[in-house]
Amino acid sequence: MRILIAEDEFVLCDQIRRALTAEGLAVDVAHDGEEAAFRGGSEPYDMIILDIGLPAKDGLSVLKEWRAGNVTTPVLILTARDGWSDRVDGLDAGADDYLSKPFHMAELSARVRALLRRRAGVTSPVFRKDAVEFDTRSGRVIRDGFPVELTSQEIAVLSYLFHNAGRFVSRTELSDHIYEYDGDRDSNTIAVFVTRLRKKLGPDFIQTVRGRGYMIDGA
Amino acid sequence: MRSLRQRAILGGLVWAAIIVAIGAAALFYFFDALTQRRFDTALLDRYVQVVAALGNSGGDAELMDSYLTDPAYQRPYSGRYWQVDGAFDATLASRSLFDSLLTAMPDEGTEPQFWTGAGPEGPVRGISRTVTLDDGTAWMVTVAESLAGLEAERKEIRQSLLITFALIGALGVVGAVIQTSAVLRPLNKLRGDVAHRWDGGGAIDPADYPEEVSPLVADINTLLQRNRQIVDRGRRQAADLAHALKTPSAILRNELEDLAARSVDISEARNALDRVDAQLMRSLARIRAQNSGASAHLLTDLEKSVARMVRLFRSLPGADRKTITTYMASGLLVPMDAQDLEEILGNLVDNAAKWAARVVRISAGATENETWIAVSDDGPGIPEADRREALRSGGRLDTSAPGTGLGLAIAADLVQAYGGTITLGQADGLGGLDVRVTIPARHGLGTASGSDL
Numbered sequence: 215m216r217i218l219i220a221e222d223e224f225v226l227c228d229q230i231r232r233a234l235t236a237e238g239l240a241v242d243v244a245h246d247g248e249e250a251a252f253r254g255g256s257e258p259y260d261m262i263i264l265d266i267g268l269p270a271k272d273g274l275s276v277l278k279e280w281r282a283g284n285v286t287t288p289v290l291i292l293t294a295r296d297g298w299s300d301r302v303d304g305l306d307a308g309a310d311d312y313l314s315k316p317f318h319m320a321e322l323s324a325r326v327r328a329l330l331r332r333r334a335g336v337t338s339p340v341f342r343k344d345a346v347e348f349d350t351r352s353g354r355v356i357r358d359g360f361p362v363e364l365t366s367q368e369i370a371v372l373s374y375l376f377h378n379a380g381r382f383v384s385r386t387e388l389s390d391h392i393y394e395y396d397g398d399r400d401s402n403t404i405a406v407f408v409t410r411l412r413k414k415l416g417p418d419f420i421q422t423v424r425g426r427g428y429m430i431d432g433a
Numbered sequence: 434m435r436s437l438r439q440r441a442i443l444g445g446l447v448w449a450a451i452i453v454a455i456g457a458a459a460l461f462y463f464f465d466a467l468t469q470r471r472f473d474t475a476l477l478d479r480y481v482q483v484v485a486a487l488g489n490s491g492g493d494a495e496l497m498d499s500y501l502t503d504p505a506y507q508r509p510y511s512g513r514y515w516q517v518d519g520a521f522d523a524t525l526a527s528r529s530l531f532d533s534l535l536t537a538m539p540d541e542g543t544e545p546q547f548w549t550g551a552g553p554e555g556p557v558r559g560i561s562r563t564v565t566l567d568d569g570t571a572w573m574v575t576v577a578e579s580l581a582g583l584e585a586e587r588k589e590i591r592q593s594l595l596i597t598f599a600l601i602g603a604l605g606v607v608g609a610v611i612q613t614s615a616v617l618r619p620l621n622k623l624r625g626d627v628a629h630r631w632d633g634g635g636a637i638d639p640a641d642y643p644e645e646v647s648p649l650v651a652d653i654n655t656l657l658q659r660n661r662q663i664v665d666r667g668r669r670q671a672a673d674l675a676h677a678l679k680t681p682s683a684i685l686r687n688e689l690e691d692l693a694a695r696s697v698d699i700s701e702a703r704n705a706l707d708r709v710d711a712q713l714m715r716s717l718a719r720i721r722a723q724n725s726g727a728s729a730h731l732l733t734d735l736e737k738s739v740a741r742m743v744r745l746f747r748s749l750p751g752a753d754r755k756t757i758t759t760y761m762a763s764g765l766l767v768p769m770d771a772q773d774l775e776e777i778l779g780n781l782v783d784n785a786a787k788w789a790a791r792v793v794r795i796s797a798g799a800t801e802n803e804t805w806i807a808v809s810d811d812g813p814g815i816p817e818a819d820r821r822e823a824l825r826s827g828g829r830l831d832t833s834a835p836g837t838g839l840g841l842a843i844a845a846d847l848v849q850a851y852g853g854t855i856t857l858g859q860a861d862g863l864g865g866l867d868v869r870v871t872i873p874a875r876h877g878l879g880t881a882s883g884s885d886l
Contacts, residue, residue: 223680229687267676294676296714297721298779299772302741305748316683316710319690 215260215330215373216240216391220250220276221292222268230263233319234326238353238369242395247271254280258390259287260377261329263322266293266304274307281308288329292317327351334377341376343430346415348376355415362414367392371407375420375430384427437620438613445609449602457598464590472558472583473547479503480545480560480576483515487564487572492517494525505529510554512579519572535559535575549580556580619646623653628732630657664770667724675717682710711839718843721776722850733774735765735797735804742778743795746786755789757782761797767804768875769851777847780840781808781868788812792863802874803853809860809867820857841868848872 217234221227222245231241242257244250247268254262254276266273277289288310293300296314304312310332311325327339327350341348347356353369355362364372370392375383385401393399408420408428421429435443482501490496497517498506505513506527516526516535526534533553545562559577566572619642626637636654639647686706689699743757767774778795785793789810797806815823824845841857848855853872860867 223684225684226680226687229684229691233687294679295672296675297772297776298742298745298783299775301779302745302775305745306741311749315679316686319687 215370215377216242216258216394217326218242218244218250218253218257218259218262220244220247220254220262220268220273221265222246223265229319230322233323237323237327237351238366238373239326240370240392240394247273247276251276251279253395254287255283255285257395258387260333260374260391261326262287262289263326264289264291264309266291266295266300274304277304277307277309288333290322290325290329292322324351330377334379336377341379343376343379343432344416344419346419348372357415364411364414367403368407368411368414371404372411372415375428379430380432382423382426382429387427437617438610441609441613441616442606445606449605449609452605453598453602457594460594461591464594465587468583468586468590472578473560476547476558476560476576476578477545479513479515479578480562480574483517483576484564484574487517487574488566491566491568492519492523492525492570492572497525498528501527512552512554512557512581514552514557514559514575514577516575516577517572518575519570535577552577552579554579554581558583619643623650627653627657664724668721668772671717671720671724674720678713682706682713686710715839715842718839719846722843722846731768731770732766733769733771735767735774735806736761736763738771738774738778739795739797742775742782745779746782746793752786755786755791755793757786757793757795759795761795762799765797765799765804767806767872769872773847773851777844777870778806778808780844781806781870784808784840785810785812785866785868789865794860794863799874803871804874805869805871807867807869809863810865811860811863812865814859814864814866815857823857824855844868844870 215238217239219227219230219234219241221230221243224245227243227245231243234241242253242259244253247270249270250262250264250268250273251271253259254264264273264277268276273291273293277291280287280289289308290311290313291301291304291309292313292315293304294315301312301314310329313322313325331337331339331350339350341350345358346362349355350373353364353373355364355369355372371388374388374391385404388404389399389401408422412420419430421431423429486497486500489500501515503513505511506515506529508529509531511529514527514530514535516524516530518524524534530553535552535557536550545560547558547560549556549558551557557577557579559575561573561575563571563573623637623642623646630637636658637650639650639654642650686703689702689706693699693703739759739761743759746752746757782793782795785808789812792811794809795806796809797804799805823841825842841855845855848870851872853870856869858867858869859865
């Protein structure tokens with residue numbers, strides 16, 4: 215899953231990026247409103263963390279611009295303004311959740327996971343299919359009661375397929391959602407990750423249809 | 434200070450009284466003089482008749498009677514008399530004088546003399562003069578008439594004049610009332626316009642008002658604008674300060690958690706940072722309360738603000754497990770700034786939602802003197818002994834649920850900034866905590882609608 219963090223405070227931004235990267239998310243950052251508006255409007259993010267007090271263009275305006283442009287990506291607003299009116303204004307502008315500073319990183323991670331799941335229509339943080347369990351909180355995978363070792367890219371592919379279970383995901387779409395903006399994208403490597411996942415989780419765990427892509431069915 | 438309407442009515446009354454008094458005095462004088470003149474003319478005519486009768490009769494009493502045929506001369510004390518005092522003490526008089534005589538009046542000059550004196554039945558006015566007949570005899574001729582008729586006529590005229598003037602005076606007062614209403618209408622409109630613009634509507638257009646009032650409208654616009662600026666500036670400063678302090682605090686916390694993840698004991702540091710954050714939040718809330726819109730005379734639609742808060746809580750994760758119900762009349766206006774009202778509501782509903790088992794109830798109503806808002810839940814409630822503490826600075830009673838425990842205290846600060854009260858109790862029916870806030874009505878502005886000046 216790929217997310218955008220729009221936060222002008224470099225240190226805080228980096229802390230959030232590290233925490234979310236550690237959970238297997240691909241993270242892009244924007245440090246001002248203009249950049250955030252452009253990135254969020256042009257890249258297929260699965261979720262966006264948006265600071266309200268951004269320079270160049272304030273967060274609420276950026277959010278309104280996205281919503282007006284039919285960008286439906288879930289947005290979590292992060293702000294030093296903790297007034298209740300601000301929260302409603304944020305939600306009215308199209309935000310999906312609201313977290314005020316200072317916050318606990320664990321709470322931010324939980325909110326991010328919840329928003330990603332909400333879009334997938336799932337409430338439990340643990341995905342299950344057959345004998346395989348994928349815990350989005352820790353990125354741990356268990357098969358038949360035993361932990362399975364996965365690389366971060368493998369987790370990213372598995373996570374995206376689980377979050378989009380029941381529909382075919384093309385190779386391009388997958389690479390759009392597991393690589394960062396300036397990451398080294400090679401859609402051929404996707405095939406390699408899928409092959410390795412099948413080897414570790416079972417040959418029928420991921421279906422492939424030529425020309426349509428990959429799918430985890432019945433999760 | 435007396436109202437403009439009262440002043441105008443009082444002024445109208447005084448003015449009407451002065452006009453009626455002067456007018457009545459002038460007209461009374463005029464009519465008195467007129468009736469007097471008519472009376473005297475008639476008296477003179479009768480004098481001439483008596484003189485003619487005397488001349489023709491040569492002083493014969495029988496003949497005099499037959500010449501002077503006015504029946505009033507025949508009826509005793511009819512009020513109309515003649516008397517002729519002749520030479521050798523002979524006195525002729527009308528029958529109406531009966532057994533009395535008129536006192537002879539001094540005879541001076543050549544013109545007949547008018548006089549007023551006592552008559553047989555009350556005062557009379559008369560005319561006397563000595564005439565000398567052709568035969569050389571001198572006679573003092575006196576004609577008199579009772580003043581009762583004249584007085585009765587004057588009284589009648591005065592009465593009808595008084596009735597007329599009373600009507601004119603009453604019309605004047607009614608006119609003053611109507612005129613005052615017309616003159617004050619722009620001020621009533623101004624009051625309504627101002628009441629609707631405290632909360633940020635555009636400026637009032639001075640062109641909508643008479644030229645006497647439009648400078649006042651311009652001044653009010655300036656004041657409204659300045660008021661909003663003061664509130665906005667205070668808020669902006671608090672927001673800037675919040676931003677400047679909260680982001681570093683968040684960074685510190687994250688660094689600490691990183692250390693904790695590497696098995697460093699950070700419990701002391703974490704506690705210290707928790708205290709800093711709590712103090713920061715409380716202080717910022719205090720600054721906010723000090724910069725509240727309490728001085729800005731705003732009116733906020735309570736139903737709208739409650740709806741916004743309910744929408745917020747229903748959209749938050751986990752909201753589907755709890756029900757928020759609202760009971761209130763529509764159209765309730767609270768004399769508060771919308772942000773402050775929502776800050777109070779948000780903190781109360783947040784607290785209630787945190788502790789409620791299933792139900793949060795928001796109810797509100799208004800009396801003549803205050804608006805009340807109650808937020809209750811079906812949670813564990815707060816024991817009576819601890820309720821004071823819960824409203825005190827950072828008095829966190831239970832650390833088992835997440836949060837700063839400042840919500841109630843922050844709400845209390847804001848409520849107090851508006852001169853309201855906040856009380857904790859047990860919720861009827863639900864059994865949990867009941868937080869009741871009252872905000873006093875601002876008299877002179879009205880709570881729901883403006884009243885007349």
